[in-house]
Amino acid sequence: MSWIWFLLIGLVIGLAAGMVISRFTLKSYLKKNPxxxxxxxxxxxxxxxxxxxxxxxxxxxxxxxxxx
The missing domain is CATH 1.10.20 (Histone, subunit A)
Known part of the structure; x- marks a missing residue:
């Protein structure tokens, strides 16, 4: 595989992880500070x-x- 594929896979994984982390953080913030x-x-x-x-x-x- 070329380096471009590794870059694309890394970006997709990073995007998914960022969405999950930001959703969890926002939910906990809204629970503490309605x-x-x-x-x-x-x-x-x-x-x-x-x-x-x-x-x-x-x-x-x-x-x-x-x-x-």
Missing amino acids: PINEQMLKQIGASMGRNLSQKQINQMMSQMKKNY
């Missing part, structure tokens, strides 16, 4: 003219955690 928190949900509800109960906020947070 993009929205309870305070933001309260403000969103208030801006819509609703006063959300703690139970509703907990339900929305659990739904978001389930999706991650």
Whole structure:
């Protein structure tokens, strides 16, 4: 095999490994630092003219955690 084949195989393996590592890193980051928190949900509800109960906020947070 020529050196070009080794280069192409190395690039494909590196690309696959990079995608797996970045996906794992992003998932763990989002689990530790969710993009929205309870305070933001309260403000969103208030801006819509609703006063959300703690139970509703907990339900929305659990739904978001389930999706991650």
